[in-house]
Amino acid sequence: MPWRICKRSSDGCFRGYASRESPDHARMLHRDARGGSPVTLVRIAKDWDWPDLLRQTPGGEGIWDGVRFTLDPVEECDCLVVLNNRMKSHVQTRCPEGMVWALMQEPYAWGFTDWMAEGHGAFSRVYTNYLPGRGGKYVPSHPAIPWHVDRTFDDLVSCAVPAKNRGMSWVVGSCRDLPGHMERLSFLKFLQSRATAEIDLYGRAVRYIEDKWDGLADYRYSVAAENAVWPDYWTEKIADCFLSWTVPVYHGCPNLEKYFPADSFVRIDIGRPREALKTIRRVLREDDWERRFPALDEARRRVLHEYQLFPHLARLVRAEPPGEREKVLQTIPAYRRSAGTKMRRALYKVRKQYLRLSRR
Template sequence: MIDVKLTTCAPTWPWARQTPGDSLQWGPFRFHVDTEVERCDAWVVFESLSQTDNTFCPPENVFFIAGEPDTIGSYQPAFLDQFAHVVSGRNDLQHRHQIRLQQGHPWFVEKSFDELASMPPIPKSRDISVISSDKAFTEGHRARLDFVRALQQRFGDRVEVWGRGLRDFEQKWDVLAPYRFAIVLENFAGDDFLTEKLPDALLAYCFPIYYGCTNVDRYLPDEASLKIDIEDTEAALDAIGRLLANPEEYDRRLDGIGRARQYYLHQLQFFANLAHVLERHVRSDVAATPVSLAVNGSFAAAPAVTPQPEAPAAPAPVSLMSRLRRLMRG
């Protein structure tokens, strides 16, 4: 086995459930998650370190996965220079070996890999679920709220809206599984940034109506979702209306949903995605040496070239780390 030290931004997250038999193994790779490891064949950091850490590892096999889009946070160049490879969909990083790829965010539905992989289609009794929030801090927040209101005005009680400040819920599975369709609105629209929102819908056997990753077809077949543009509200609503007008539309798409689920579980989700990267880039011909990694915040930010007028700070979008912590708190 190839031993991989995995350091994450969410040490209490149930990472093992994303592997067969809760084994924390994927193919030839055995993952040691958020635990001290004296020696390893590769070291992967997902999004952040909580403190300086060290181990014996070939320095060429040290990887960083940037879990956030351009609009959230930043990584100091000296922090990134600690890593031999950086996996990211961001446009603001400069690294000698950047691997441009979606990051394989862990799913949020409360099921294990084994449960999901063996699960047959489930009975559906409702039409459309939307998971959103009442946040209106940014232009993007307001655009999503406006679109959700337009959905409700057009389709009435065929659309059910869930989310913080709107209609709270405890289990994400419970607000997806009963529905044929799910409106999936990412917090960021751009290439190679795909969160758990789209996979969560598929895993619950919903057909996703999707706005977000602009090259999602790189990762999932066209049949796996209906792409919409919430900035073209009328066209998006008309497309959704055509889905709802045909009672057989969901059943017609069910085989495609099943194929997309299996492809995601075995090829795109966190450990499968990471295994693909490691298979291509881990070197076995390099000796292990002491490797120490410092946190991003320990490196001073580069001074701005031109001073900018100070502007009021806008509330940041909710980060991956915040979402994971919120779920763990229940």
């Protein structure tokens, strides 16, 4: 069956919101969609604009399981969640003690993402794939990075399975900041010299497409290679495959089976390119997409209803309902590198340039 687009409602994704300038804004956010009983209000602070996070909630309204999420700088909330601890200016709001959290969404890289390892004093809890300390405030977590296919939650839950009349694709980026980026580009170069007839290549590194869906939806399989191989670190690279019912041929998270059925993906190691290409060719030859479909469909359900940002945060917040606890002024300072990390940053830049030159 061909995929059909299910349009969002014409009044957009901010239906029912008061203006952030309104003095009643915070009060309105604390009421459910029917104006009834109070709901838990979670403020999300982040330093990036795309993609639109609220599109990942039903109707784009920012509500999940009785928890309302806002991206607005409200003066008070029940929980504050900062994505990635790299804010360029301070974040301030009133909320209960113990309800100021960080969620790390990048892989840790010495000299590059040092904010994952320092500057956490203002947070009562840090959900992260990299644990700079044992116990206490640090809790293992997947990153819950937003999907990159240009579809809303409503689009995705109501669309039909695409026709799947093509074999394998790879939508690959052009970043060169991390060793994992360079390894991925090296694997791309290897495939371009040996397998261009077997894999359709897209992305900024090859052939730009406006919507990642267009490089996934028609394909039964797609290569998905993470920036780093680290427990609990998996991203939109594999989630986008699941959302389009495309089996990921995957390099990355070593404990992915903790999250998804084993039959929903195929593992490769791009650090061993010849063996990876053998696996790719075997996958295309055996072509067991239909056998894998139940596991693939279950993985898709888990992304949409369990692991994406809003069900993930709603579950964590509801496990510790703030209730009527007193709200106090909380300030998250802008991230500033320590003297030690400034030195690491300088060394990282030297190493990055060396890696670029050595891979030419």
